[in-house]
Amino acid sequence: MTAMDPLTSAAPQPCCPEFAAVSRRGLFTGAVALAGATTLVGSAAVTASAASATPAPAVLVVLSLRGAADGLSMVVPHADPVYYAARPRIAVPADRLLAKDxxxxxxxxxxxxxxxxxxxxVAAVHATGLPSPNRSHFAAMEEVEDADPGSESRSGWLNRLIGTAPGRSPLQGFNMSGGVTPTSLFGPEPTMSASAVDDVGLPGEDEWDHGERRRSLRTLWDHDRSPLGRAMRSTYEAVDTFGPAQAAADTTSSYPDTDLGKALAQVARAIRGNVGVEVFTVDQGDWDMHAGIGSADGGWMVDNVGELAGAIAAFLGDLGDQAGKVTLLTISEFGRRVVENASQGLDHGYGNVMLLAGAGVRGGRYYGSWPGLRADGDADLLVTTDYRSVLAEVVATRFGASTATVFPRFSPEPVGVMTSL
Structure with missing residues (x-):
């Protein structure tokens, strides 16, 4: 695909029972409490070998818009007449849009x-998504993050990515949402999860411990060559390596006072600490806007989009001398229907938009092949760019990794949104 020719307040609660019944924040809280620690080792830490982190040559931040963001509101196809006909009450007026082509x-x-x-x-790739529709939030999330349909292997694409790099430190993959590791990071490579940089530590270690816990762990595990011994050494060595990130300035006060702002502030702090993290995962929710989406003047969509933009802008400005190696992208499980519903919301759809920002991005342009909108039938934005083609371009250009390893049985098409190495 090539770049498009320029001539051519409070949010309501989610409506989907599957999305509302168990929030990711609830899962995270429960997992942390169950583990009895603020730092959790990844899903398969028992296979880890002890390794010290080294500064990452490239860093990828994957920001998941949970609940299915409406890409047609974020990046508006103002020249497609169906958009305004299908959304008489919630469409964003053409004269309010920014960076129009x-x-x-x-x-x-x-x-x-x-x-x-x-x-x-910053750039946008429109009409992206799964190869076939999946309108179940959690099933689609898992499919997007696994990125290997039909496989019986339990590993996510980010876990496969860090598996292509030397070293097996849990610091290579970091979930800055705390608790449960997302499917994208799940797999044989060890990863870590915490809600904040200062939460990374050994359970029970405090100012009265005087290093006794670490000495005890080393006595128990330093000479144990079993998989569990390797996992334990990998864990406490990774915690030791994380010190420079905790010594880095905490700039949270310069970010929007939102969950996403706080999370990205912690990601930037870890990056500035240069401790060897290669991929971060961060969440923003909730985008499940079946009702009460609002207008361009205010409401749920304006609040979410404003939070997203403000946090990303603060993040990109907070990276200091590490900015040249950091790429951020957004992804959501699916998009929403073209036609607004009676409650001034949007039901589950198909195609969506992806935003990319930072190092290596050919920004200031819209990418993808526009299929045109229809208001009949399923009234979906069709997918013309498999989302894995976008991810594969990032993987190849920023990490020099084999796309065949990270995305098995998939042949990516060129998108053009990333510069080559």
């Missing part, structure tokens, strides 16, 4: 990203 424009709440868009640091 002949087809698309950015939601006005994305204004914090406009300077970076103009500087070529």
């Amino acid at each position: 002949g087809m698309f424009g950015l939601h006005p709440a994305l204004a914090p990203l406009l300077p970076m868009w103009a500087a070529g640091q």
